[in-house]
Amino acid sequence: MSRGVKLFLVALLGLALVVGVVGCSGGEQEKANTKEETMTTFDKIKEKGKIVIGSDASYKPFEYHNAEGEIVGFDVDFLNAIGKELGIEVEFVDTAFDGIIPGLNANKYDIAVSAMTITEKREKAVDFTEPYFNAGQVIAVMEGTNDIKTTKDLKGKVVAVQLGTTGDLKATKDIEGIKEVKRYEKITQAFIELKNGRADAVVNDLPVTAAYIMENSDVKMVGKPFTEEQYGIATREEDNELEKALNDAIAKLKENGTYDEIHNKWFK
The missing domain is CATH 3.40.190.10 (Periplasmic binding protein-like II)
Incomplete structure (x- = not known):
């Protein structure tokens, strides 16, 4: 067998081994991918x-x-x-x-x-x-506010809510006559607007509002929850x-x- 033929056979064997290794690892990867796809x-x-x-x-x-x-x-x-x-x-x-x-x-x-x-x-x-x-939606106002007791009293008022919440939805679509709905990323920002006089009321979930009032006695809830959630x-x-x-x-x-x-x- 000539030297050239021997070199060719060695190269061919090496290529076969490489292909075999790649084929095996590719198969293992395929199995892993299949397992991943079938897992919930x-x-x-x-x-x-x-x-x-x-x-x-x-x-x-x-x-x-x-x-x-x-x-x-x-x-x-x-x-x-x-x-x-x-x-x-x-x-x-x-x-x-x-x-x-x-x-x-x-x-x-x-x-x-x-x-x-x-x-x-x-x-x-x-x-x-x-x-x-x-939980249900409630109205919160500043202590001393006497003209807001129900959703009907929000007519012509500025209401603060948290963006994307049920309070936002109710104030925007279900409560008639609101002058403006102000939306904030955080509910604490809505209460700050109320305290600063830039909102007349906050519409929000009862338990969260109750927890806020426990630490802020100058804010109060009025009326009863007007939704069941x-x-x-x-x-x-x-x-x-x-x-x-x-x-x-x-x-x-x-x-x-x-x-x-x-x-x-x-x-x-």
Whole structure:
């Protein structure tokens, strides 16, 4: 066999080995990709041992930053209890409320929890778990205000709300005669406008408003809640397995008394 033929055969063998290695690694990669594609969101959560939650941490007492900068509140304790029930860690991602649902559908986090009322409009974009909190919209005004007692009294008034919330929706579409609806990213900004005299009233969820008034005695609620609303955990529409797991955990926490303990910590 000539030297040239030998060199050709050696080169050919080397090429075959390279192709074989690439083929094997390509096959392994293909298997990995196939596994990734067939895994549900809940499978991925269990595999990494952590669930990532989108939340607007400005809605005391449900989620807010404490003096140390940590996100705390009713929702945080509740979701940590759910995480413990499911055997996974919990991580909160602070995001603006009006971007929470788009962020969820863009896979920026696994679920969204932010004192979010279950509405028909939102249910067209995401699914919700069974309700975990009953809340209603109320009107808040400054102490000494006597001409506002019901929604009818908001005619000709300036009302402050948090952008994208049920309060925003109600003030914009359902309450007739409002002079102007001022929208803010944070509910605290709406209350600041009220205190500074640039708004006549704030329309907002009862428990959050009650918590604010506990620390700001110059603000008061008037009348009764004019809506009945339920908060839910938002999931992507295709994540049925995850939704079921969350519902099972919620039911268990209500049965074993954990939910009541958390509720009493923040609201009694």
